[in-house]
Amino acid sequence: MKRPVQSSLFHLVLLAMATTPAFAQEKTAPTEPTVEQIVAAANRVGYYQGRDGRAQVKMVIVDGQGRERVREMTILRRDQPAAAAGETAGGAKVEADDSYCGEQRFYVRFKRPADVDKTTFLVWKRPGEDDSRWLYLPALDLVKPISAADKRSSFVGSNFYYEDVSGRHIAADTHELIETTKDYYVIRSVPKDAKSAEFAAYKMWIHRASSVVVKVEYRDDKDEVYRTYEALAVDQVQGYPTVTKAKMTDLRSKGHTIVTYTDVAYDLDLPEEIFTERYLRQAPRRYMR
């Protein structure tokens, strides 16, 4: 009978096609990345791209009643020590070991609102330990070290916490890959020390191709989502996928903060010295724009 033979042949061809290497997955990863590798890559893309970086940052804070407040600042960031081995002389970066999540230094100089113009904030981030923080108040010419005990309090009145700005230590939580979709790795994370954060768990959607964290849902101990982070726009800057617009929403208060990053630059060769008291008093103008 002709038809059954034809359909058998069709099925056979189809099966053959399905299993020949030409039709195998383009990404010939011998193994899927582990959840630790996925989270480490997201951490690198989120906080550790380039040896250092600069951005002009604007936060628009909208509260539950729709009232707006604006914060504008310049942020300089430097990784300590300079990022992992494998860098070529031309600065083209060979893939760093994604398990790197070391110390960093942040210099944050405010421009707006007017009453905090030139107020500067310096952080020496130490994952797993207490950070060091300093505040410079220009009207008093006062450099003041401040307590870093509170990582999860609002950064300058926004819906972002200090820990969101500087990065939460990835070893502080246990991570589990709960789903892999076409575009995302979906990870569920639970803090190892329940007292270290106000959330009971959070769920991250990490873009598979770029390792950018596209969405985070924070869940309370009733497993209800009370806070969300969303990356709204991503640009390629010097080859690094960079989130240039993001939103943090507090579902309880119905307020949100939208942060935009402009004039982003990496690998500026920022000297380590900038992140010291001297430059709190006098901004390192060369690197600020």
Added chain:
Amino acid sequence: MMRAVAIGWITAAAALAQVPELPAGLGGQEPEKAGEPTLPSGLGGQEPGLPSGLGGGDEAGQHEQQADPADEPEAGWAERWRFGGFFDVRAGARTQRDPYERDASVGEARLRLEAEGAFDSLIARLAGDLIADNLQRGWGPDLETGEGCFDLREANVAISPWSTVDLKVGRQALTWGTGDLLFINDLFPKDWVSFLTGRDTEYLKAPSDAIRAGFFTDLANLEIVYTPRFDPDRFVRGERLSYFNPILGRRAGRDAIQDPLVRDRWFEDDEVAMRLSRNVGGYELAAYGYWGRWKSPAGFDMTAGRGTFPRLAVYGASARTQLAGGIANVEVGYYDSRQDADGDDALIDNSQLRGLIGFERDLPELAHGLTAGMQYYFEAMMGHDEYLSTLPSGGTARDEVRHVVTARLSKLLLEQRLRLSLFAFYSPSDSDAYLRPSASYAIDDSWTAAVGANVFVGRDQHTFFGQFENDSNVFLSLRMSF
């Protein structure tokens, strides 16, 4: 046969489902799971519907001073200079009658204008207050005391002639030392009148006319401040605050306004202050030196019947570090009263040893935005026996050691719009105290309203805080920043 076909077909389908290029429909997968985020623009997904010019909607209503740096060719005049300032209205009243003072403790409107010019190798800053003050002596401006219709706050130029040297020349605010509203090695001029009558904390620091030079090396940092003409504190004279007058033996105010002998010779009545600092293993260490004069009148000229500023040298050191989630600090300073080394001159303050130890920490365990701090401070008079032996009869004797403890508590509320703060000084040896409660509310990014009080209590009238008991006041303010 049919079953083999079916199995083959299912296997094929399963194999095909792994291939990303094929449309999601094939292989039986749902297009999007509930809750799965849409890809942001830039990651190959749908546009999230932003207006053109990312974030363009957010910038409506913002007045940007600077040009877009991407297309800034050569900074013109408008880009070099930035302007700002505030308008501040403040009113305060005593909470009790004071026989020597008016009921109002502060009543003024200030317009602060600031300009900063950034040039290739230097930055120039100019800032001043235009003042309408209900309580002022007269309209004529006095550049030294800040009285009158104008107070010049800043007029300086900052340059870095070499990579390891920073210079700032002119009128500027200067602060160092580790104490919180307690000063041992910070001999820069302070405005006690503003501090005690409810002006903004910024006004505690009176501006200095000085040259500040900083030398920054890997070994240590050295900062030297040379003040060519003595800058005294803006101390309590009696015009706005009553104080204990030792000659009269009682509280006095506008009936006995202090008018000390001024030290105003350029380069002869000068001051040098120095700080050498270095970070060692997480400890910020510093050594200090000061050669100049007592900043508030600490001597008396019997012939002239006026106060004087005797010569003073201060040698001190401090250490500060992170500890237990907070900041711990310790500081000492020896005040060498040069014109009364033996301590037997009744008209000049004796030498002193001062020390403090402090700790401040956020308390997230209790609440977010909660900070607490405590300090213990002492002043030990050198040559106390000599002091007692030369004390005029009927004079009230100061203790050999004055102890002070302070406490600071502050809390941020309402998404950091409201700041509640309390700072308290208490002297167990003097039996007096000074409380500074305040609340400030950010109405929006430009407007801030504040209310506060300065409360003085004391058993005696001659002690440092007790003398101001009739000056206890409450105040209100409204500020618009631009």
